[in-house]
Amino acid sequence: MNTQTVDLLGVGIGPFNLSIAALASTKPDLSTLFLERKKAFAWHPGLLLNDAKMQTSYLKDLVTGIDPTNPYSFLNYLVEQQKLYPFIASGQSVISRIEFSHYLSWAAHSLNNTRFNQDVQSVEFNGDVFTIETSEHSYQSKHLVVGTGMQPQVPTFCEPHISNTCFHASELGLRKPNLTGKRVAIIGGGQTGADVFQHLFDKTFGEVADINWISRRSNIEALDESCFTDQYFMPDYVDGFYHLAQTTKNSEVSRQKLTSDGITNDCLQGIYQRLYHDRYVLNNPSWWSIQPNRTLISLAHNENGYKLHLEHGLTHDNTQINADVVILCTGYRRALPSCLSKLASQIPLNSQGLPELCPDFSVKWPAANNNRIYMVNAGIHSHGIAEPQLSLATWRAAKIINHASGKNLYEIDQQEAIVDWGLSSPEVLIQPKAKAAV
Known part of the structure; x- marks a missing residue:
C-alpha cells in the first residue's frame, strides 16, 4: 500500500x-x-x-x-x-x-x-x-x-436523562420530534435558544402545548454587532490581544461575550412581534413563558415527565416547572x-x-x-x-x-x-x- x-x-x-x-x-x-x-x-x-x-x-x-x-x-x-x-x-x-x-x-x-x-x-x-x-x-x-x-456540552446532572425527550439542541433537526401537545422546556438564552423557541412557536415540530424558555442570563440579550464592536474581529486586535496577561484575557473574553454569543436583532424583533400578536392581538390564553435570570440546578424524571428546579439569579428563590420534553441549548465544549x-x-x-x-x-x-x-x-x-x-x-x-x-x-x-x-x-x-x- x-x-x-x-x-x-x-x-x-x-x-x-x-x-x-x-x-x-x-x-x-x-x-x-x-x-x-x-x-x-x-x-x-x-x-x-x-x-x-x-x-x-x-x-x-x-x-x-x-x-x-x-x-x-x-x-x-x-x-x-x-x-x-x-x-x-x-x-x-x-x-x-x-x-x-x-x-x-x-x-x-x-x-x-x-x-x-x-x-x-x-x-x-x-x-x-x-x-x-x-x-x-x-x-x-x-x-x-x-x-x-x-462536542455538545450537557450539564452533568442532565446526562442520565439524555433520551428522545431530553436532548441537546444540536440534535433537534435530525430528530424532527413530534411535539404536538407537549410541554417543552428550552434551556439556554443564546442564538440557539432563540432559534429553537421561534421554530417551536411557529409549530415547525407540531402544535406545542406549552413552552418555557429558561436562561440564566439577566435578559434575552441582543448580539452586539455595531461597527466599532466589529473591530474586535480585526487582525490587529487579535495580534495585540495574544500578548496580554492571561487574567486580563479571561476578563476581556467574558466581557465581550455578546459580541458573538448574543441573538441577532432581526431574530429578536421577529420573536417579539410574534409574542405581541399572540398576546395582545389574538388574546390567546397563556401558553408560553420567557424566564431570564434563572439557572437550572437539577432535573428529575417520573411518569408525569420532567421536573426542572430553577434558582433565580437575583432573589435566589427556587421554583419548579414541569415539561414533557427538555431541549438543552447549553453550548459546546x-x-x-x-x-x-x-x-x-x-x-x-x-x-x-x-x-x-x-x-x-x-x-x-x-x-x-x-x-x-x-x-x-x-x-x-x-x-x-x-x-x-x-x-x-x-x-x-x-x-x-x-x-x-x-x-x-x-x-x-x-x-x-x-x-x-x-x-x-x-x-x-x-x-x-x-x-x-x-
Whole structure:
C-alpha cells in the first residue's frame, strides 16, 4: 500500500479547516490533504432549522477575506449554481444557515485535497514526520492542522436523562420530534435558544402545548454587532490581544461575550412581534413563558415527565416547572481529539485543558521548530473572542499556510486600523500593572 506524503495534513473538515484547504488548493508550493470521518460534509445538521440565519456577512466565507479571486468564494458558488442574479435581487445582507451549509458542502466536495470517509484513528510522530492512520490508509505529513470541532456540552446532572425527550439542541433537526401537545422546556438564552423557541412557536415540530424558555442570563440579550464592536474581529486586535496577561484575557473574553454569543436583532424583533400578536392581538390564553435570570440546578424524571428546579439569579428563590420534553441549548465544549492520544504526553495543556497556542496557532510542544501541530477553534483564551468565529477564518488560514510553508504565499500585512487599541508593543503587555497600595 502506497503512503501518501504531504506538507500539511488536516484532521477534520469543518469550516475552518475547509478555509485552509480552499486557500491552499491554489498554492502548489504547499501540498495539503484534509481527512474527515463522515461520508459527506455536514455542518451542525441538527441546527439547520428552516428560518435560522447566519450572524456574519456572506463575504466572510472561506476565502474572500484573503483571496476574493479564489474559485471557492461564496459569490462564485452563486454563479456556479446559477442563482447570482436572484440572490442580488433578494437584498439579503445575511443568509440562511441552510444556504451557507450548501455552500460549504459544495466547496468541500469540489476540492481535490479533501477526503471523506477517512476516520483518523491514530497520529504518531517518529522524530521528523507524522504518521496518520485511518481504517484503510496510511499518510505521512510534515505538519498537522487539527479542526475536529467541538462536542455538545450537557450539564452533568442532565446526562442520565439524555433520551428522545431530553436532548441537546444540536440534535433537534435530525430528530424532527413530534411535539404536538407537549410541554417543552428550552434551556439556554443564546442564538440557539432563540432559534429553537421561534421554530417551536411557529409549530415547525407540531402544535406545542406549552413552552418555557429558561436562561440564566439577566435578559434575552441582543448580539452586539455595531461597527466599532466589529473591530474586535480585526487582525490587529487579535495580534495585540495574544500578548496580554492571561487574567486580563479571561476578563476581556467574558466581557465581550455578546459580541458573538448574543441573538441577532432581526431574530429578536421577529420573536417579539410574534409574542405581541399572540398576546395582545389574538388574546390567546397563556401558553408560553420567557424566564431570564434563572439557572437550572437539577432535573428529575417520573411518569408525569420532567421536573426542572430553577434558582433565580437575583432573589435566589427556587421554583419548579414541569415539561414533557427538555431541549438543552447549553453550548459546546472543546476537547483534545482522541486520535492525538499518542502525542498527548508531549503536549502541555492550559487551565482549560487545551494546548497552549503560539501566535501562529501552532501548539507549543517539543518538536515545534520543525514539525508543527496547528489547531483551529481551540484558542479563544489565547487569541480572543474572534478565534472561534467565521469572521477571521480566512486570515487565520492564510497565517497557518504562510507559517507551514515558510513562505509569504498570502499577503496578510495589516492595513491601518480605525481604532488604536494601544496593543502594538507586546513587551509592555505581558503583565498588568500592579495597583498602588492604599
